[in-house]
Each structure stands twice: as structure tokens, then as C-alpha cells.
Amino acid sequence: MRILLVEDDNLLAQGIVTALARASYQTEHCRTGKQALQALDNAEFDLMILDLGLPDGFAGKILQQLRAQQHQLPVLVLTALDQIDTKLQLLNDGADDYMVKPFDVRELEARIRVLLRRKAERRHDVLQHGELLLDLVKHSCEYAGKTVNLTRREFLLLKDFLQHKDKILSRQHLEELSVGWDGDTESNAIEVHIHNLRKKLHPELIKTVRGIGYLLPGQV
Incomplete structure (x- = not known):
């Protein structure tokens, strides 16, 4: 999930970027509203954290x-202004x-999860796909009943x-999405991580769409 922090x-x-990275969010940081508008024009994000007091x-x-x-x-507006009119x-x-x-920061993470849950029309913070369970709060994964x-x-x-x-x-x-992964931007990084996921979970879980990208089929 990509978050735009303004x-x-x-x-x-x-501090926010570091905390959200531990929660498996990739966060892009902008200092001004103008930079934020440019970022929104050039990339897709799942949520924005917006400070009101911008330069x-x-x-x-x-x-x-x-x-x-x-x-x-x-x-999600983040500000020092607490007047009810504001x-x-x-x-x-x-x-x-x-x-x-x-x-x-724990409350910030919780509110982010609620907003993303609402956006995806989910009621829980656990993503399920057949025998695969991914807990977004505990940051844990289970497949076929095993951790x-x-x-x-x-x-x-x-x-x-x-x-x-x-969706491809x-x-x-x-x-x-991988920007900020400790500088890991070598050309085959994505292939390596997907290979590891297939090895740990199931070889047919993630499909390769040749010349385009990758796909997780909706039907198990």
C-alpha cells in the first residue's frame, strides 16, 4: 500500500515514515501542497496524510x-489545529x-487501517484468499493452517x-511500491521476492503475465 504524506x-x-514502514506501508513524503499535487498527478496512492500548516x-x-x-x-488530516470549526x-x-x-503513532496506524478497510469495503484487518490468511495488525501470515x-x-x-x-x-x-526498501532496487529484486513468495506459499499462487506484470487470480 502506498501512502502520500504531506x-x-x-x-x-x-518518524511517521519509519513507523509506517514497520507496518508494511510504503510512504512518499512531500513538504508542500504543490509537491503533493504533482505527486498525485504522477502516481497512484491508497491514502493521503495531510498536514494543514504547509509553507x-x-x-x-x-x-x-x-x-x-x-x-x-x-x-486523513494531521494538524495542531483542534478548533471545532476547523x-x-x-x-x-x-x-x-x-x-x-x-x-x-499506534492510533495513526489504527486510523489508517480503518480508512483502508472502509475503502475496500472490508470489516476486518485480515485478508483471505483460500487457505491464505494475512493479518494486517499482527503482521502475520498463515497458509493451510501453518504459520x-x-x-x-x-x-x-x-x-x-x-x-x-x-488485477494485473x-x-x-x-x-x-518497492521504493524505499532499504535501497534494494536491483533489476531482478521483484522477481526474487515473487519467487520466494511462490516457494513459501504455492508455486501457482502468483501468475506471470508475460511482458506486462503479475496477477493474483481472484478464484482459488
Whole structure:
């Protein structure tokens, strides 16, 4: 899952990026609203965390532009402003949730899970595909009733496949998802991780669509 973090405080942003990486989220960081708008034009994200106090004052414009375009991207506002009028204005403008600084990162992770669950019309934080279970809270994996130990990178990839069943994920998409994996950007990294997933789970779980990308069939 890719998250766009729009926050001008670099120290706070780095802390959020690190915490979300431990929870198997890949986070892109922008400092200004203008940068965020450019990022939204150039890539796909599953959720945005938006600080209101941006240097260029573009926070409100981001929300207005997204909703004017009927964009359904979940937006979690993160700000030091706790006035009720401000909260109401942001919620009316299209924000999906609102958190006040300072905050506990565990609550931030929980709210992210709720928003993504709502977006996917799920009621639980466990993704299931036949005998495969992926617990997004415990960061655990089971297959055929047995625990499967996955690396953080394998967990992140598998989660993306499970959230996009029957959809071909291009190599470019998976490479963009892998940005920030400890600098692991060698040309065969994606193939290695998918090979390992097939070996640990089932050789036919993830299909190769030659010349395009990879697919997790919706039917088991």
C-alpha cells in the first residue's frame, strides 16, 4: 500500500515514515501542497496524510481539487489545529478523518487501517484468499493452517496482491511500491521476492503475465 504524506516538519515526517514502514506501508513524503499535487498527478496512492500548516498554504486546495474531480482517495488530516470549526470545515471539504498533534503513532496506524478497510469495503484487518490468511495488525501470515515467515518486503508485496485480486500489477507499479526498501532496487529484486513468495506459499499462487506484470487470480 502506498501512502502520500504531506508534512513540512522533516523530523516528524521521518518518524511517521519509519513507523509506517514497520507496518508494511510504503510512504512518499512531500513538504508542500504543490509537491503533493504533482505527486498525485504522477502516481497512484491508497491514502493521503495531510498536514494543514504547509509553507505554501495549499492544504485546502488539495482537498478541494481531489473532491472536485470525484477522487475517492481517503484523506486523513494531521494538524495542531483542534478548533471545532476547523474540523467541521475540513470534514465538509472532503476529509475522511482528523487527528490532532501530538499523537500516538499506534492510533495513526489504527486510523489508517480503518480508512483502508472502509475503502475496500472490508470489516476486518485480515485478508483471505483460500487457505491464505494475512493479518494486517499482527503482521502475520498463515497458509493451510501453518504459520509462514515472510520478510517485510514479501509481506508488503503479498498485501498489495491480495488487495488487488484479478488485477494485473505492472512491473513499474511493483518497482514504485518497492521504493524505499532499504535501497534494494536491483533489476531482478521483484522477481526474487515473487519467487520466494511462490516457494513459501504455492508455486501457482502468483501468475506471470508475460511482458506486462503479475496477477493474483481472484478464484482459488
